[in-house]
Amino acid sequence: MTDHLPAVLDRIDADLDKSLERLFAFIRIPSISTDPAYKDDCRKAAEWMAAELRELGFDAQARSTTGHPMVVGHHAKAVQGPHVLFYGHYDVQPVDPLELWKTPPFEPTLVAAPNGDTWIVARGASDDKGALMTFIEACRAWKAVTGELPLRVSILLEGEEESGSPSLKPFLEANRDELSLDLALVCDTDMWDNDTPAVTTMLRGLVGEEVEITCADRDLHSGMFGSAARNPIHLLTEALASLRDSQGRITLPGFYDGVQELPAAVKDQWNRLPFDEAGFLGQVGLSIPAGEKGRSVLEQIWARPTCEVNGIVGGYTGEGFKTVIPSKASAKVSFRLVAGQDPAKIREAFRAHIRERIPADCSVTFKEHGGSPALSLPLDGPFLKPTLDALTEEWGCEAALAGTGGSIPIVGDFKRLLGMDSLMVGFARFDNRVHSPNEKYDLSSFHHGIRSWARILAALARQG
Structure with a gap:
């Protein structure tokens, strides 16, 4: 099955315009979870996603909760490799202040970027509709070429991530047996920089x-x-x-x-990353690190x-x-x-x-x-290296092991409630303006993100 990867990548390239059309249709649904006025739109977004998954051969439904629906889908025909659970969220932040938007927030617009890329500008373009659609479109390409997926895939999409996820923990507990699989895949993270992909392994x-x-x-x-x-x-x-x-x-x-002190191998890799400490502080008008003496800025914001x-x-x-x-x-x-x-x-x-x-x-x-407690994912697990190799192959540079100063509570819930580790792979850039007016997602993130997930699925399948 994994021998079909070159044809799958070609199919992704050929169908990019159609993938964008589907993303745009998804974005146009104003699924703002925090505002009761958009309750029906959240339901519409969930039903839209469930229908897309059914079209790809998933047994998928939008399941009711005390809040917004959960979308659950299973495509378990493949027999090789682990059984993975992909997680994303279909809800988005409010758009206020509306007057600061240069284009209508729920009418996705392609804008030429100064660096020669193209920006997809809209609310949810990056967080998280564009990100989760990279995985869905990778699955679509595999199905189009081979008629199957290279491994067993289940999908969980929630509609309350931007409003505190009140229904998520009860839903996980109630469906523990169904959702406790081999590995969770989480897409709501960033690139290391504009050109370097990353797997996030540390959450504070x-x-x-x-x-x-x-x-x-x-x-x-x-x-x-x-x-x-x-x-x-x-x-x-x-x-x-x-x-x-x-x-x-x-x-x-x-x-x-x-x-614990940072493992020497991780510290060495961080030291090799092209991180400009002076530039990091300089962009906010500062120049003197204020944390623990003797610690690098990366250590301070990721590991301390x-x-x-x-x-x-x-x-x-x-x-x-x-x-x-x-x-x-x-x-x-x-x-x-x-x-x-x-x-x-x-x-x-x-x-x-x-x-x-x-x-x-x-x-x-x-x-x-x-x-919530911090989480440090194992660096010696069987799925990390194949994922790093797949990302390195796609982007043409060594994929980074990254930390993040923030928290992603769902990753901890997967570990504590379902007993699963997570792979956190995302393609957002730091300037995507998530939660702000004129949110954007780079077209290169969308395109290479789809290709990256296609490679990762193949790499994980070989771990069977």
């Missing part, structure tokens, strides 16, 4: 906390009560400042328990835990000036975690750190804003 976890400190029972005149009355802004900022030391390390007791203050509120912040000692002050704080750290322990350590710094006549409250 997250702890979000909101803290509010209360001192006096009302705002006070700073002339009458200054110095005598406790100022909650002082308490808050002193406590927050003490979370990091002069070397950039987080000071919470036990914070680094379980944190962080503590960041995301917002502070306290006192008078309106126009003019008001000499007030506020009654309350609050902050929102987030921790990005790496493999080995326990979100619950980090949350409790943070709360204990703050409580220890609150005088007896003042009080503090906390509000939880989510939490």
Whole structure:
């Protein structure tokens, strides 16, 4: 079956215009999951995808949930290789502010790019409709050439990724036996750079906390009560400042328990990547790395835990000036975690750190804003090297092993609930403006993405 790969790649090239037509039809469905006004459109997008999968020979349905439907399809006729579960999401972000769009957000437009490429401009072009359609079109090409897929493929597409995925975990738990397969494939990630493909193997976890400190029972005149009355802004900022030391390390007791050093092979590969530290910070007007001393910028944003203050509120912040000692002050704080750290322990350590710094006549409250552990995928698994080789062959340069500073909760759910590792392969560029006006997906990402998945399917089939 895998001997047919050259013919499959030729078919992808010949059918690119038709693949674009199907992507455009998909994009035109305004499947905004966060807005109840688009509930019917989310259902329409799910039904559209289920119909496309049935056309390709999948046993596929749009299954109802308490929220938007899940699309599930199975094509399990092949007998060789692993049985893989491909995951993507058909919902998209709202388009506001509409006036900043140069073209209608749900009317996909081809725009000439400065580098000679072509941009597909529309909401969902990159996140995640263009990305998931690269896999669907790869399957289509295999079916057109051989009548089958080279290995067993199941597909799970959700419609709530952009609104917190409230139905996803219950759905996975209820369908555990059906969806617990050999390997998950996830497309919602990026290239290393414009020319270098990547497999993402490290995801950071997250702890979000909101803290509010209360001192006096009302705002006070700073002339009458200054110095005598406790100022909650002082308490808050002193406590927050003490979370990091002069070397950039987080000071919470036990914070680094379980944190491992980066494997030497991975560190060597990262050092070979064409990453411009000065340029990375320079593009946002900065020049001095602010994290742990002695760590590269890539280590800091991919492989090391962080503590960041995301917002502070306290006192008078309106126009003019008001000499007030506020009654309350609050902050929102987030921790990005790496493999080995326990979100619950980090949350409790943070709360204990703050409580220890609150005088007896003042009080503090906390509000939880989510939490998930980090995930580090095995580098010695049987599926990673074939995937890297397939990407290297398609793009003509060594595929990178990448980390990401963000979190993809579904990957953790696949591991914890279904017992599956994931391969995270995506073809988005960092300038795709996802979640923003004028979102775009490079035509080269779409074209080479389809060809890449065709190669990856063949490579995984040979692992049988």
